[in-house]
Amino acid sequence: MTSSMNTYWNSRYADGRIWGDDAIPSVKRTSDWFREYYVNEVLVPGCGYGRNSIWLAKQGFQVTAFDVSDVAIQMATEDASRQGVNVNYFVGNLFKPALLNGIQFEGIYLSNVLHLFLSDDRKRLMERMDAMLKPGGMLALTCISVHDQNNYGIGREVEANTFEKHEGKPLHFYTEAEVLQIFEENYEVLTHTLHVQTESDPSGESEDLQLWFVVGKKR
């Protein structure tokens, strides 16, 4: 999986900063929650080219961030250095159990990564988040919802509420019950809410994504 993921995302990021430079609404909400619960050490898995991890570091959090795409990490590293911001970046696959060698964090911010996988891998991914979070730590994530009328139902339905617009690139759309269910065993859910993220691309087009934003405190 690593090499095909790496190839796919490297080719996406070869087009540059495909969603622009601005930090997204959910990272700002996450920062408020992290502050309220005295989170300082933050992990950003699947950080892309760094627009949110750099923003978090600028807010004073101690940030570690990784992505399977070496192209994205190179862009993020260069941007952080250009801005004089300290983020611990590395290339890594979130499914690798040896990743981070058991180091745990007080907070994890997982933006728009969970919905990229089929059911078994989504379950594994949540287990990985759990393993990388200290007891009492906070997991803040966003994932696409069944209410996203721009994207829901496009392509072949390969699993329930999971569509492949592009072959081999599933997108899973979460119901409210399901986002609550993935947190229920190991977390107290502090908030779960729908919000809109407007994404722009280099062609000047933009689209509104209907996402869940969920914050859980690990038991």
Ligand SMILES: C[S@@+](CC[C@H](N)C(=O)[O-])C[C@H]1O[C@@H](n2cnc3c(N)ncnc32)[C@H](O)[C@@H]1O
């Ligand atoms: C939709 S993008 C979201 C990027 C960023 N979190 C954001 O919100 O701007 C998904 C990201 O997950 C990364 N990714 C996909 N599979 C991964 C894996 N197995 N391990 C680490 N990163 C992965 C991709 O390279 C890509 O940067």
